[in-house]
Amino acid sequence: MSNKSKHQDGMSLISKTISSFMTALIALFGFYIAFYGHLTPGGGFAGGVIIAAAFILLTLSHSKKVSLKKFPDIIASLLDNFGALSFVALGLLGFLSGAFFMNFVQKGKAFTLLSSGTILLANIAIMIKVMAGLFAIFVGLSIFGRIVAEGEKGDMR
Amino acid sequence: MITFFTIMLSATCFFCLFRVIGGPTPPDRTVAIDVLGIVVVGFSAIMALITGHDYFLNIGISWALLSFIGTMALAKYLEGRGFDE
Amino acid sequence: MSELSTAAAVFISIGVAFDLIGGLGLIRLPDIYNRLQAATKCVTLGTCFILIGVLIQFGFTSIGVKAILCLAFILMTSPTAAHAISKGSHDFGIKLWEGSVVDKLAEDKSKE
Amino acid sequence: MMKKMLFHFLMLFGVWLLFTWTLEIPDVIAGVIVSLILAVLLNSIFDGEVTSLLNPVKLFWAIIYIPVFFYHMMVANLDVAYRVLNPGLPIKPGIVKVKTKLKSDLGKTTLANSITLTPGTLTVDIKGEYLYIHWINVLSDNVEEATKEIVDKFEKYIVRFYG
Known part of the structure; x- marks a missing residue:
């Protein structure tokens, strides 16, 4: 890591x-x-993985400085909790029409965006959770x- | 006709797998994985042709994008640097 | 499946043949840079031809439009991935094949 | 700044419409919201030079460039196919150095990716105005001659739309 200062941040110009x-x-x-x-x-999981992959690409090609400015780790951890909570809240709101996770929204015209009742909302909640969680896992790992490899301590950023 | 296309593409996949297993150096394996990703997009296009459903091309697009990201990650590993610098 | 039109069949056959040639190049050529040459170019063009065949078969429906998008993404990402791998393997220390004539990049790297 | 964000937004929204391929009101509203979020969030890393394509003359040259590029790409693939299928394996590889006149990042990137997809050439590295190119059949290792052989046929088109 002695020649670290010689490198520019991120990959080459074309990749950037x-x-x-x-x-x-x-x-x-x-x-x-x-x-x-x-x-x-x-669905929600696959979409969340793809969005997280977009930010992982940003981290790879530019550097952590750029991507953490766009998507700070604090926001990631907050969104992670928000996704999980909103999914549970969606389940609890199902009691409005009788049972846990029962549909409580009007179903629209078939084969359009709003045709699925609460499934769309559940997908969005899962998407937020997976997106934030995977990005946080990538940054953390x-x-x-590097800390294990170099014996660094303290500087977590 | 479709059978012929499928056999040819499968042969390409086997060539790639040969290089993945027997490639002498890590970059050889990386190249083979990259090429395999693009061939799979061709496969999903053939599947869309057979079935007439558009979601096979969704699979193709997402495979192309994610294989690009995977290749970039492997290339950055080959450059000998951390993933986040 | 509807009947495969002749133009689409011709395009897809050309594409599949290019894919096969790319795979053969991956096996036959001697070093990593030459393999990249054969593999990325032939396989990218082959897959583009397959997608153009799908576009001809279905016209501008949702399948055809997704084929165009897929083609655009492949044309943007595949050369970038090839460049990233070749730069990575040069940094990794892979030497060129012994029949190579010149390596300006290694010369310039050793001068620094 | 606003122009760049508007261009980014319209590009993302157009791609969304192509993905969904429908004009139902809720789908379009969802597209507007998503594109707006992404355009505002990722605006600062987006390369603003694409907006030069709003100029009709430059757009015309960019469209002219596509068939030229496809012609060279076909030639490239037939050339590589010939080399692969020939039992004697007639290759003479090497990495040469070429110089480009293009100044902008986007112009250099377009040039490098075009080179990667065409006759037996592959961009290995880019440093300032020099590109290092792996050439499957080296004709000359001189910088000027290699530039004339590889770069010129694309550069004279790209210089008209990305400077």
């Missing part, structure tokens, strides 16, 4: 330029997969791996 386009497109595709989970294969 292309991933600055691709990050937004990949995240958009993840939202598409999560929102249409009731019509096509996929990359930090801990």
Whole structure:
């Protein structure tokens, strides 16, 4: 790690330029997969994984400085809890129509976005949870791996 | 006709797997994995052709994007640097 | 499945043939950089041809439009991935094949 | 700044419409919300130079570039296929250095990716205005001659839309 200062942050210019386009497109595709989970294969988990992968690409190609400015780890941990809580709240709201996780929203026209009642909301809650959780896991593992390798202590950022 | 396409693509996949198993160095394996990712997109296009459902191309798009991210991660590992710097 | 039109069949056959040639190149060529040459170029073009065949078969329906998007993503990502692997393997210390003529990058690296 | 964000938003929204391929009101509203979030969040890393394509003359040259590029790509693949299928394996590889006149990041990236997808050439590294290119059949290791052989046929088009 002695020649660390010689390196620029992140990967080469080409990777940076292309991933600055691709990050937004990949995240958009993840939202598409999560929102249409009731019509096509996929759903909240797969969409959340793809959105987290977009931010992982940003971390790889630029550096942790850039991606943690866009998606701070504090926000990630808050969103993680928020996703889990909103999923449980959705289940409890099912008691409005009789049972745990019962549908309480009007069903719309078939084969459109709003045709699934609470499934869409549940997918969004799972998406938020998985997205924040996976990104936090990636950042955490990359930090801990380096601490063990170098014997660094204290500086968690 | 479809059978012919499928056999040819399977042969390509086997060539890639040969390189994944027998590649002498880590970069060889990385190349083979990257190529395998693109061939799978071709497979999902063939599946969309057979069934006429559009969600097979969703699978293809997500496979292409995630295999790109995986390749970038492996390339950064080959450069000998941490994933987050 | 509806009947496969002739133009789509021709395009897909060309694409599949290019894929196979790419796979053969991956086996036959001697070192990592040459393999990247054969593999990324031939397989990318082959998959593009398959997707164009799908577009011709279905026209501008939801399948055809997704084929166009897939094509655009592949054309953007695949050369970038190839570049990243080749830079990574040069940094990893993989030497060129012994029949190679010149390596300006290694010369410039050793000068620094 | 606003122009860049608007361009980013419209690009994402267009891709969303292509993904869903429907014009139902809830789907379109969801698309607007998602694209707005992503455009505002990721605006600062987005390369603002793409907005030069809003100029019709530059857009015209960018569209002209696509068939040129596909022609070179086809030639490249037939060339590589010939080399792979020939039992004698007629290759003479090496890494050469070429120089580009392009200044912008996006122009350099377009050039490098075009080079990677065409005749027996692969961009290995990029440092300032020099590109290091792995060439499957080295004709000359001189910087000027290699530049003339590899770069010029793309550069004269790219310089007109990305400077």
